[in-house]
Amino acid sequence: MRRSLFTEDHETFRAMIRDFIAKEVAPVCHEWERDGHPPRDFYRRLGELGVLGIQVPEEYGGAGETSFTYSLVIDEELAHAGATFGNAAVHTGLILPYLLKYGTEEQKKRWLPGFVTGDIMTAIAMTEPGTGSDLAGITTTAGLSEDGTHYVLNGAKTFISGGALADLVLVVCRTSPPDEQDRRAGLTILCVDAAAEGFAVGRKLEKIGLKSSDTVELSFTDVKVPVENLLGEEGRAFEYLTHNLAKERMTIASSSCAMAAGALEFTVDYVRERKVFGRPVASFQNTKFVLAECATEVEAAQIMVDRAVGLLDAGELTVADAAKVKLFTTETASRVIDKCLQLHGGYGYMMEYPIAQLYTAIRVARIYGGTSEVMKTIIAKSVGL
Known part of the structure; x- marks a missing residue:
C-alpha cells in the first residue's frame, strides 16, 4: 500500500543514508560483530553526517527536527542492508528525550553539543x-x-x-x-x-x-x-522513565518492522536464485504461500507503525498505544523472520547470511523495553481488565 509518511526531504535523506551504509558500514560490519562494537570514531562520523543531532534543537548544534520519521528512514535503510549503527539508536532514541525534557539549560549547553558530534556518547x-x-x-x-x-x-x-x-x-x-x-x-x-x-x-x-x-x-x-x-x-525517576516509554517502545517497534521487511526482501531474492530438484525454490507453491503470508503481515505491521509515528509526532501516542504497536510488531517480526529462515534451508542457519543475523537479533525485541507479557498487561488494563 502507498505510504504517505515521507516527503522529498525524507527521500533525499534516505539516499544519503543508503549511500553511507553501502560505502562505510556494510563492508566492515563483520568486524564490528567480531569486536563487539564499532570503533569509537564511527560515532563521530555519524556526528559529522548529522545523524546524531537530527532531533537536537538548533541552538545546541542539531537540526531541530521533531519528527520521528527520520529515525524510521534510518531503521529501514539499515535493515535493507543488513547493517547496524551500533548503539546509536540508544543514544538518540532513548537518552536524548530525557536530556531534552528534564535537563537544565546549563546541562543542555554542557552536554548536547558533544552529543551531536559524537564526542559524548x-x-x-x-x-x-x-x-x-x-x-x-x-x-x-x-x-x-x-x-x-x-x-x-x-x-x-x-x-x-x-x-x-x-x-x-x-x-x-x-x-x-x-x-x-x-x-x-x-x-x-x-x-x-x-x-x-x-x-x-x-x-x-x-x-x-x-x-x-x-x-x-x-x-x-x-x-x-x-x-x-x-x-x-x-525521587521522580520512575515518573520520568514512564514518560519516555512510549518513544522507547516505538524505537523498538520501528526497528522490528524494518527487520521483518528486510528479511522478506532477502528471502525473495534468495528463493529466486536457489534451486532445489532442478527448480527455483520460488517456483514451489509452498514458497509462494509462505511469502504471501509474510508480505501481508509485514504490511500490517508497517501500517501500524506509520500510524503510531503520526500519533507520536503529535504527542498523542499513549502508553497503551505504544504497548500495542510494540507487541504486534515484535511478535510479527519474529514469526516472519522465522518463516524466512526456514525457506533458506541449511544456509539460513549460517551467520554469513543476513537472515541468520536477523533471526538472532529479533529475539530480544520481545524482551527489552518491556516484555511481551508486560505489554499484554498494559493493554489489558487499558480495556478495563
Whole structure:
C-alpha cells in the first residue's frame, strides 16, 4: 500500500543514508560483530553526517527536527542492508528525550553539543543483577555529601547497552528508601561521567544476537557525582522513565518492522536464485504461500507503525498505544523472520547470511523495553481488565 509518511526531504535523506551504509558500514560490519562494537570514531562520523543531532534543537548544534520519521528512514535503510549503527539508536532514541525534557539549560549547553558530534556518547543504566522489569527493586544508592556538593554513588548494573563506549551514563539509583505506599518512590537519575573515579566497566556480555551493539556490566564504588549532574528532581525517576516509554517502545517497534521487511526482501531474492530438484525454490507453491503470508503481515505491521509515528509526532501516542504497536510488531517480526529462515534451508542457519543475523537479533525485541507479557498487561488494563 502507498505510504504517505515521507516527503522529498525524507527521500533525499534516505539516499544519503543508503549511500553511507553501502560505502562505510556494510563492508566492515563483520568486524564490528567480531569486536563487539564499532570503533569509537564511527560515532563521530555519524556526528559529522548529522545523524546524531537530527532531533537536537538548533541552538545546541542539531537540526531541530521533531519528527520521528527520520529515525524510521534510518531503521529501514539499515535493515535493507543488513547493517547496524551500533548503539546509536540508544543514544538518540532513548537518552536524548530525557536530556531534552528534564535537563537544565546549563546541562543542555554542557552536554548536547558533544552529543551531536559524537564526542559524548551516552547510555542509560536501569537494570540490576537482581532486578529486571521491577524497577522498584533497584538497590544502587546515592547519598548526598555533608557539604551538599555531590552524591556518593554505589551499586552495580547489568545489560547496559552502549556502556562500553559511553562517556556519560544516566544512572537510575535510590536516593531515599521506598515509601510504604509506593515502592517506586525515592528513585533518581544521576548523569555520571564515565571518567569518574570508582566508575568501572565490567564484563562485556556475550549475546546470541546484536553482537555489534555492546552490552556490559557497570559498577560504582563511592563515585562522586556533582549535584549539577542531577537530572530533573530527586525521587521522580520512575515518573520520568514512564514518560519516555512510549518513544522507547516505538524505537523498538520501528526497528522490528524494518527487520521483518528486510528479511522478506532477502528471502525473495534468495528463493529466486536457489534451486532445489532442478527448480527455483520460488517456483514451489509452498514458497509462494509462505511469502504471501509474510508480505501481508509485514504490511500490517508497517501500517501500524506509520500510524503510531503520526500519533507520536503529535504527542498523542499513549502508553497503551505504544504497548500495542510494540507487541504486534515484535511478535510479527519474529514469526516472519522465522518463516524466512526456514525457506533458506541449511544456509539460513549460517551467520554469513543476513537472515541468520536477523533471526538472532529479533529475539530480544520481545524482551527489552518491556516484555511481551508486560505489554499484554498494559493493554489489558487499558480495556478495563
